Amino acid sequence: MEVNPDHLRFAPTHEWVSEEEGNEMTVGITDFAQDQLGDVVFVSLPSPGSQFEAGDVCMFIESVKSASDIHMPVAGTIISVNQELEQSPELVNQDPFGGGWLFKLSADETVSNEHLLDSFAYDASLDE
Numbered sequence: 098m099e100v101n102p103d104h105l106r107f108a109p110t111h112e113w114v115s116e117e118e119g120n121e122m123t124v125g126i127t128d129f130a131q132d133q134l135g136d137v138v139f140v141s142l143p144s145p146g147s148q149f150e151a152g153d154v155c156m157f158i159e160s161v162k163s164a165s166d167i168h169m170p171v172a173g174t175i176i177s178v179n180q181e182l183e184q185s186p187e188l189v190n191q192d193p194f195g196g197g198w199l200f201k202l203s204a205d206e207t208v209s210n211e212h213l214l215d216s217f218a219y220d221a222s223l224d225e
Contacts, residue, residue: 100216101113101127101128101194101216101219101220102194102216103215103216105194105216106170106210106213106214106215107127107213107214107215107216107218107219108168108170108212108213108214109214109222110152110167110168110170111126111127111129111130111133112124112125112126112127112130112167112168112170113125113126113127113193113194114170114171114210114213116210117201120173120203120204120205120206120208121176121201121202121203121204122170122171122173122201122202122203122204123198123200123201124170124198124199124200124201124202125189125193125194125197125198125199126158126167126189126193126197126199127193127219128193128194129223130165130193131189131190131193131197134158134160134162134163134165134189134190135160135161135162135163136160136161136162136187136190137158137159137160137186137187137189137190138159138160138161138186139158139159139186140156140158140159140182140183140186140189140199141156141157141158141159142156142178142179142180142182142183142199142200143155143156143175143178143200144175145175145176145177145178146174146175147174147175148173148174148175149169149172149173149174149175150169150172151169151170151171151172151208151212152168152169153168153169154166154167154168154169155167155168155169155175155200156199156200158186158189167199169202170210170213171202171204171205171208171210171213172204172205172207172208173202173203173204173205173208174202174203174205175200175201175202176201176202176203177200177201178199178200178201179196179197179198179199179200181196182197182199
């Protein structure tokens with residue numbers, strides 16, 4: 098299994114967050130999550146402009162084994178989605194921390210990401 102990059106933050110629901118400029122964040126699922134799902138065959142992406150609260154289900158991923166809800170890691174507005182996944186959903190399996198990213202969001206001004214885990218804490222939560 099791929100090592101979780103140290104610069105990312107992680108939700109307990111297996112989404113990763115990369116903080117970009119300002120309040121923009123990129124979101125994907127962890128290597129652990131894609132491994133548990135198995136071969137991804139379909140990704141239902143959220144619509145740009147959609148607003149969600151932290152913890153809301155904002156999209157889902159279907160694999161040969163199951164379908165899994167993806168939760169919004171922080172409150173905010175979807176600003177773009179990875180359209181490559183519509184034609185190549187397997188990118189989620191092949192490159193979960195790179196080309197398999199899911200969406201970008203603009204976090205609400207009042208957002209705190211203190212509930213997100215660092216890579217060490219996330220790895221420890223997997224062993225529980």
